[in-house]
Amino acid sequence: MQKNCIYLDNNATTKVDPQVLEAMLPYLTDYYGNPSSMHTFGGQLAKGVKTAREQVAALLGSDESEIVFTSCGTEGDNAAIRAALLAQPDKRHIITTQVEHPAVLNVCKQLETQGYNVTYLSVNRQGQLDLNELEASLTGNTALVTIMYANNETGTVFPIEQIGLRVKEHGALFHVDAVQAVGKIPLNMKTSTIDMLTMSGHKIHAPKGIGALYVRRGVRFRPFLIGGHQERGRRAGTENVPGIIGLGKAAELELLHLEEATKRERKLRDRLEQTLLATIPNCEVNGDPTQRLPNTTNIGFKYIEGEAILLSLNKHGICASSGSACTSGSLEPSHVLRAMGLPYTTLHGSIRFSLCRYTTEAEIDQVIEVMPGIVERLRALSPFQNDDAGWLQEQSLVNSH
């Protein structure tokens, strides 16, 4: 990646904080032993891992014994869902939402083929849930409710504790994919209704390949990876010690910066959003305008393709993301935006900008400067400017191929 690029794709992944790298380095060079070994090596490593566990627990407001290190957010989600079902073999119903990350959604889809019943809660135009629909879906047969804290595409934040209270009334387990919320929203598992919570290192300035799963004490847990006794029998496999040390340091920094960084990011994000809305016609924000992550804005630009905007931004050294995943040449619109019922004219032209604590005023100014021209140029190339019907017809032709 260009060194001087303007990186506004932090919901996809983040850069490793230099302090995180510094903390990890000794564990990639001198301290290469196995933390389970009985010699001094093992003792030193175990101490480092213990400190990291305390740092992660502090960020989540949990006890260190409730933290299980994993390889990534995807593993945490998989492990939590499987554990909840194995612990309650008589219950065959799962509740989730239509807008989850594939790490939850595709597990649920597979479980449907294995005799489980899955309810996919809908969202409204703002991407928000209807708690009455949740209430109506909960039964004595519901083993698990698995709902994300904040959406990676739109930043919409769900009322997790209100959801949790309803889940608890029905005796189901409550798992939360908090990969996007950790470090952006203050968390306290001690006063929470959450039974299990997933987080991932590379979304909070630790490296890829490390994550953690919070498992409330007393929740019956069955390991997903079976083998040795690591992580108190909850996750087999020799510990990724450098990764764990990095995650611990990253967690410490997130907690240290949370208040001031999120305030700053919100201000920058709001300025970016408001200026783009004011200077570019025919665009709107996707997601809940108030219940939203401070670092994320997802904006729909009518009559143009998000991919074309991304390519133009890339020429200016700006990295953002489109709401849609480009699969084998056919442009498949995002399942999140589709679930929100976005009109076809905006569905394909949505861009996500996601900030982090390194984002500067000057970088936001640069985006504000180039975006209106990019959109104008692309729209001038589109024969369907302000022509919803024409755009719709063209899209249905494209998608039928």
Ligand SMILES: *Cc1c(COP(=O)(O)O)cnc(C)c1O
């Ligand atoms: C990134 C992400 C994941 C997956 O985490 P990995 O560590 O990349 O496996 C899961 N859920 C959400 C909401 C995410 O944003």
